[in-house]
Structures are given as C-alpha cells and as structure tokens.
Amino acid sequence: MEVTVTVRRRPNIADPAGAAVSKALRDLGYDAVEKVRIDRTITLTIDGADPVAVEERVREMCERLLANPVMEDYHIEVGP
Amino acid sequence: MTTAVVVFPGTNCEHDVVYALRAIGEEAELVWHRDTDLSSFDGVVLPGGFAHGDYLRTGAIARFSPVMTEVVRMADAGRPVLGICNGFQVLCEAGLLPGVLLQNRDLKFICRPIHVRVEHTNSILTRAAREGQVLEIPLNSYEGNFTATDATLDAIEADAQVILRYCNPAGVVDAAANPNGSLGNIAGIMNPGGNVAAVMPHPERACEDILGSSDGRIMFESFAASLEAANV
Numbered sequence: 001m002e003v004t005v006t007v008r009r010r011p012n013i014a015d016p017a018g019a020a021v022s023k024a025l026r027d028l029g030y031d032a033v034e035k036v037r038i039d040r041t042i043t044l045t046i047d048g049a050d051p052v053a054v055e056e057r058v059r060e061m062c063e064r065l066l067a068n069p070v071m072e073d074y075h076i077e078v079g080p
Numbered sequence: 081m082t083t084a085v086v087v088f089p090g091t092n093c094e095h096d097v098v099y100a101l102r103a104i105g106e107e108a109e110l111v112w113h114r115d116t117d118l119s120s121f122d123g124v125v126l127p128g129g130f131a132h133g134d135y136l137r138t139g140a141i142a143r144f145s146p147v148m149t150e151v152v153r154m155a156d157a158g159r160p161v162l163g164i165c166n167g168f169q170v171l172c173e174a175g176l177l178p179g180v181l182l183q184n185r186d187l188k189f190i191c192r193p194i195h196v197r198v199e200h201t202n203s204i205l206t207r208a209a210r211e212g213q214v215l216e217i218p219l220n221s222y223e224g225n226f227t228a229t230d231a232t233l234d235a236i237e238a239d240a241q242v243i244l245r246y247c248n249p250a251g252v253v254d255a256a257a258n259p260n261g262s263l264g265n266i267a268g269i270m271n272p273g274g275n276v277a278a279v280m281p282h283p284e285r286a287c288e289d290i291l292g293s294s295d296g297r298i299m300f301e302s303f304a305a306s307l308e309a310a311n312v
Contacts, residue, residue, distance in 0.1 A: 012229075012230075013182070013227060014182060014185075014225070014227065014261070016182065016183045016184065016185055016186070016187050016225070016261070017183060017187060020187050065136070065140060065141075065144070066136070068137055068140065068173065068180055070172075070178075070179065070180045070228065070229070070232075071180050071182070071227065
C-alpha cells in the first residue's frame with residue numbers, strides 16, 4: 001500500500017528557502033507571487049491491507065520521526 | 081573524570097573535542113553511536129558534523145541512535161551533557177533541549193569567527209566565565225538559526241535558559257550582530273537543571289592562541305568543572 005506524507009512547516013515558522021524562491025520568482029517577473037512555502041513529500045510503501053491500521057501506523061511514524069512537532073504539521077494520504 | 085565524545089556516522093569534530101579536553105588535562109574517549117553502555121563516563125559531548133548525513137532534518141535520525149538512550153540517562157542523572165553545533169541539533173530533536181535549528185536566515189553556510197556574550201554562569205558551558213563576558217568563537221553551520229514557538233521562547237527566557245547570545249565585539253546584542261536569524265540572538269541554551277547545554281559555534285576550534293582565539297577553552301574548563309561538581 002502506498003502512503004504519501006506531506007510535512008509542512010507551521011505558518012508561523014520561518015521558511016528561508018521558500019522566501020528565497022519567492023523572491024526569485026518575483027525577480028523573474030511573476031509579480032503575483034505573494035508567498036512560497038516549500039513542503040516535503042515522503043512516499044512510503046507499506047505492507048498492509050487495512051487502510052485504517054496503516055494510517056494509524058504512519059501517524060505514529062510521523063510523530064516519532066517524519067515530522068518535528070516543534071515546527072511541522074503533517075498530512076497523511078493512504079493511496080489507492 | 082572521563083568524558084565520552086560520541087561519534088555518529090558523519091560526525092567530524094570529534095578529534096578536535098578530544099584534543100581540546102585533553103589540552104586542559106581531562107580524559108576523553110571516542111564512543112561509537114551504537115555503544116549502549118556509558119556507565120564508565122562522567123559526562124558526554126555530542127560534537128559537530130553531519131550525523132547520519134543530516135537526512136530528513138538535522139539530528140532527526142541521530143536521536144534514535146542506540147547511544148542516545150545512555151545520553152538521556154546521563155542527562156536525567158544530572159551528568160554534564162554538551163552539544164556543539166550538530167550536537168545542539170541532536171539534543172533538540174531528542175527533546176533534551178527546547179526549540180529547533182533552521183536554515184540560516186540568508187541561506188548561506190556561515191564559517192567565520194563571531195562573538196557571543198555570556199548571559200549567565202549557571203551552566204556547564206559558562207560556569208568558568210564571567211557574566212557579560214564576550215567570547216570569540218568560530219561559527220560553522222548552515223542550520224544554526226535557533227527557532228521556537230512563542231510560548232517556548234517566553235518560557236526559556238523567563239527561566240534564564242539562554243546562556244549565550246550573538247553580539248558584536250563590544251558585547252552589544254542587536255540585529256546587526258545576529259549572523260543567522262536566531263530568535264533573541266540565541267547562540268546557546270541549557271535545560272532547566274543546567275547540566276544539559278548546547279552551543280552553535282565551535283569552542284573546540286578556539287582553544288589555543290595559535291587558532292586565533294583561546295576563548296573556547298573557557299567553555300571546556302566550565303565543562304570540566306561541572307564534571308567534578310556532578311561527581312560530588
């Protein structure tokens with residue numbers, strides 16, 4: 001089963017890389033760009049048949065390792 | 081008194097730390113991150129480098145290295161636990177210190193001597209220093225930008241857990257003297273007990289005059305004095 005985890009920095013936590021890309025886009029003339037945030041996508045392939053159980057397991061992985069609760073939120077999507 | 085200096089895959093400042101400790105008459109030995117028994121050691125240093133390649137987040141994988149169980153045990157027992165640069169990041173990920181280190185504000189790897197001001201002398205890093213003393217120590221990091229939630233920041237300020245702040249050579253702490261965007265110009269913090277502390281610049285690279293500064297020696301002398309104190 002494929003699971004996609006998106007890890008995002010909380011809105012109030014600085015994202016220097018996102019800010020640099022935002023500036024670069026505006027320098028290229030994309031004046032409408034107001035803000036850029038760079039997230040991280042982690043794709044896991046997991047042996048399991050029950051999507052609910054798999055999601056629960058991945059949630060635990062997020063809490064322990066994949067995201068830092070001090071500065072990041074995460075979103076889990078259990079694939080087809 | 082013997083100090084364990086932890087080597088993770090990717091650590092690269094361990095020999096400098098051992099050298100700096102031995103230079104002030106302390107015994108120090110390297111321990112591998114898979115070691116599970118530090119009972120013969122009186123304190124531990126997590127040196128700088130790129131533990132586990134800094135993959136995912138700095139320190140995120142290192143905090144699960146087997147040796148960290150012992151590091152936590154020593155921290156809980158009141159033993160001196162010091163993190164330098166990458167070691168700072170590992171201690172934050174391990175929850176032994178608050179906050180997190182993000183990429184530098186200007187997205188540049190900073191490698192130059194900077195100044196830090198000693199905020200107080202109740203920590204294993206500063207007990208041999210004077211309050212307000214300005215130390216010149218090299219910074220060498222890309223992810224040295226100390227960040228925490230507002231609540232955490234308020235708590236560590238209220239609890240006087242900030243031990244070092246970036247300043248100019250005259251000791252003035254202001255935005256111009258902030259090299260990497262760290263909130264509150266924070267360069268070093270400690271836990272509430274003061275036995276776990278970390279610093280972003282590298283004191284081991286400033287422990288002899290021939291290196292341009294011997295100010296880092298004061299931090300190792302502080303650490304050594306803390307080993308004695310914790311052993312009483």
